[in-house]
Amino acid sequence: MDIQSNVGSLSAQVSQGADAMNMAVLKKAIDMQAEAALQLVAALPVVSNPSHLGQNVDQMA
Secondary structure (H helix, E strand, O other): OOHHHHHHHHHHHHHHHHHHHHHHHHHHHHHHHHHHHHHHHHHOOOOOOOOOOOOOOOOOO
16 A cells, blocks of 8 residues: 555545635635625715706816
8 A cells, every 4th residue: 555645635535625615715705805895885875966956077278
């Protein structure tokens, strides 16, 4: 029995498990950031400008 190949195989399996766990943590962190961003956008006040503002664009050449 080759102990080195068994150790190498076990090490690869542990590494793959750690990679999967790291990806799960990363996805959770991204989801939490997206939720926080949506809450910030929802907390913005609604701006009601007079009807004459924001209708025209001034152009200078």
